[in-house]
Amino acid sequence: MLQPLHLLTACLDEKTGVLGEISLKITLDKSLLKDVMEDTSIQHQTCSVFFNVQVTEEVKSILEVAINYMKKYNQIYVNEGNLLKALITTNAVDRFLSDDNRKTILSLGTTSRDMITHIANYKVPIINTHHIRKVNKKEINELVHFIGKIFSNEWSQTISEAFSLNKLPVYVAFDDNGDIVGFAAYDIYKNKKCYFGPMGVALSNRVKGIGFSLLHHCLKDMSDIGYEYAIIGQAGPIEFYEKACNAVVIPSNKV
Incomplete structure (x- = not known):
């Protein structure tokens, strides 16, 4: 079952572009996150048109927020910046990130960048x-x-x-x-x-x-x-x- 942490760790596993830059600058002990992601006992499952697996209600809400950001910026696809901003602003992964980590993600991953x-x-x-x-x-x-x-x-x-x-x-x-x-x-x-x-x-x-x-x-x-x-x-x-x-x-x- 897909949880918010899966979305976060998937972003940090990407080693190119903005996501690669973020992964180099924040610290997360992924081994400690594994048990959390495997524990589905208290999670409410639902379906999402975006995935072919069950997701939590929280994931569904995060995607809705990401879509709203997409519309706000007159974009036509949900991008990595929309998703990262939704993860942070919904507080879905707050307990796994320090204040510095959150600031780094918002600064590097959710704003326009020079290329x-x-x-x-x-x-x-x-x-x-x-x-x-x-x-x-x-x-x-x-x-x-x-x-x-x-x-x-x-x-x-x-x-x-x-x-x-x-x-x-x-x-x-x-x-x-x-x-x-x-x-x-x-x-x-x-x-x-x-x-x-x-x-x-x-x-x-x-x-x-x-x-x-x-x-x-x-x-x-x-x-x-x-x-x-x-x-x-x-x-x-x-x-x-x-x-x-x-x-x-x-x-x-x-x-």
């Missing part, structure tokens, strides 16, 4: 180029309005300032009606070079490969400029960039 990917020998994957192109200066108001409405005023301000550049390092994606549904930029955030972002795709148009295509249009340009690496600032969800361009999380020195 890096090597693009010196970049090869363009098969991507959709239909309805994706560089933005032109006549579209400033439409793009800024789209970003401010769907994402944030900070992002819209960043993009607005980019229109003062001679060459706009901003790509846009359109739907079949000619409306903007996504964008991606590079080298514009605080005038930082080798810096990808921001990027966003309207929620109703995700899982169509638009974000993947926008990302690789930008990475191709950055590679052509001669950049060795691309920094992906405040990436989220992290697993998208891990799969899309083999990006890795830049280790944090905060904890």
Whole structure:
């Protein structure tokens, strides 16, 4: 029967990415947890559509909280950050974690992180180029309005300032009606070079490969400029960039 501790230990058993970083920085005696996980005498069993084994009511509640976090952040999949945050905020594993351990998990595993990917020998994957192109200066108001409405005023301000550049390092994606549904930029955030972002795709148009295509249009340009690496600032969800361009999380020195 699946318990909250199974979810926690499964996360800590992963040795790559953010979860690998967390596992190196917190201490848990897994041998002491084994007896707890094997004791099902006082657990109420139930079913979950996410697993093919019985789960506890607590696990079911944790998954519901994780799904709520997913919706809150306008995401389409429950990711490791959503699950970790649900484990901590529901207090389901509190008695097994120190305060420092909880802070480490929240700091490293539930927030956006800077990532890096090597693009010196970049090869363009098969991507959709239909309805994706560089933005032109006549579209400033439409793009800024789209970003401010769907994402944030900070992002819209960043993009607005980019229109003062001679060459706009901003790509846009359109739907079949000619409306903007996504964008991606590079080298514009605080005038930082080798810096990808921001990027966003309207929620109703995700899982169509638009974000993947926008990302690789930008990475191709950055590679052509001669950049060795691309920094992906405040990436989220992290697993998208891990799969899309083999990006890795830049280790944090905060904890």
